[in-house]
């Protein structure tokens with residue numbers, strides 16, 4: 001938690017940034033409305049992200065007001081108290097200044113009454129602000145089942161008044177549907193109410209520092225023409241969590257790990273790893289390339305899928321005894337294009353495993369004409385660790401220091417904790433909310449991208465739902481089913497043995 005800077009110095013830093021980014025067209029009175037304000041996501045992610053934006057001067061008193069909306073009967077102070085529970089350690093003065101920006105409005109998600117009241121509260125604040133333009137940002141921290149009715153209410157009662165310039169934007173959270181048909185239905189319902197440029201489909205992985213860095217890494221460097229089937233043998237995109245579905249079994253059981261993690265978070269990472277260079281950094285150019293690569297993915301072969309369910313998952317009373325929902329999956333994607341033909345992309349995610357990490361591991365082919373017996377040392381691997389402890393490292397074979405001409409594996413290492421010691425890496429939600437305020441859709445999922453993503457996974461998901469593919473049991477705290485490592489080996493991944501990393505020290 002940062003602190004210590006005075007509100008005026010925070011404002012100055014924000015002003016200079018605004019100037020650099022030429023955000024003058026994005027000024028005026030800003031209302032941020034968090035729908036589902038009493039819920040988990042709002043408490044744990046949305047309000048803390050708003051606080052951090054405030055703390056850094058990106059949103060400021062006098063310009064912004066925050067409204068919480070939910071069914072619960074709460075007072076302004078009641079909501080503020082809940083939020084401050086998740087902002088422990090924040091300097092008291094700043095926290096209290098931030099909390100004073102928050103108002104609570106209670107109402108249901110499907111009746112005009114509550115939304116009329118909400119609109120009235122926002123309008124009173126706007127009128128008192130004396131601003132020319134009004135910006136309204138709605139954040140739906142809600143279950144997707146209520147998106148259509150809530151969006152209809154926003155459209156009917158709460159749009160930015162046409163008498164004032166400005167905008168209305170809506171952030172929606174995943175899951176966007178359960179399969180291709182349901183996602184398309186949801187997209188059509190929302191599409192009838194809002195234009196695509198007003199909708200921000202959030203995938204918080206796109207707000208992570210090293211995910212955003214993928215584009216820079218690939219397209220701002222000269223050494224990565226190696227990034228193709230001639231040099232790369234296989235690529236793994238891995239998500240591991242060392243805790244189970246604790247308390248979320250009821251939700252999780254309806255979705256499973258493929259819908260929860262792979263179809264969205266890992267597939268977005270896949271897009272950035274596999275797509276071609278966009279024409280420019282314009283959001284539409286980037287998203288065009290993502291759609292293209294998604295459309296080049298071949299149908300998934302059932303023999304290139306391993307599903308697992310950890311022992312004890314069904315002990316949760318909200319999970320049915322006969323559940324076949326996977327808590328672990330390893331799925332091989334194959335891309336039918338000139339760059340990637342023949343290179344397996346192994347997308348692997350699991351809960352209740354032996355470690356927590358998310359990474360991209362690019363494994364290169366064996367060295368041809370191997371005079372140094374490199375094969376024994378292991379292949380070159382380029383690892384981009386998204387979390388925890390952000391890092392990029394390339395495992396390389398080098399001469400072992402000494403008199404002998406011996407080799408060993410070492411690493412070219414960019415550990416963020418070492419290289420950027422005084423830099424605070426922002427939370428994903430912080431960035432993405434700021435992007436929405438600025439109208440930058442680069443890191444949000446476009447409708448056709450979502451459709452292409454569901455097209456890849458829907459046949460597999462239907463087979464799982466129909467019980468045609470079974471989840472094998474695995475021990476909590478393990479690596480997951482051994483069948484997953486066997487699948488990786490079968491499609492070409494060669495595990496390196498004997499590599500030991502010695503963390504660098506400052507001395």
Ligand SMILES: NC(=O)C1=CN([C@@H]2O[C@H](COP(=O)(O)OP(=O)(O)OC[C@H]3O[C@@H](n4cnc5c(N)ncnc54)[C@H](OP(=O)(O)O)[C@@H]3O)[C@@H](O)[C@H]2O)C=CC1
Pocket residue numbers: 236238361383389391392393411413414415479485495496499500501
């Ligand atoms: N800057 C930094 O912070 C750096 C840190 N390191 C650290 O050094 C250690 C070793 O690095 P590295 O070799 O890259 O990473 P790991 O040893 O974590 O993993 C190497 C690969 O082996 C796989 N693997 C692990 N166990 C098995 C198994 N039993 N069967 C089959 N496959 C297996 C992993 O799969 P899976 O992903 O499924 O686990 C992964 O693909 C790590 O702890 C790493 O974080 C190294 C370099 C730089």
Ligand SMILES: O=C1O[C@H](COP(=O)(O)O)[C@@H](O)[C@H](O)[C@H]1O
Pocket residue numbers: 204241260261358
């Ligand atoms: O979207 C989700 O992500 C979290 C993991 O997010 P991370 O930023 O901590 O990696 C996961 O626990 C949850 O099941 C899923 O819905």
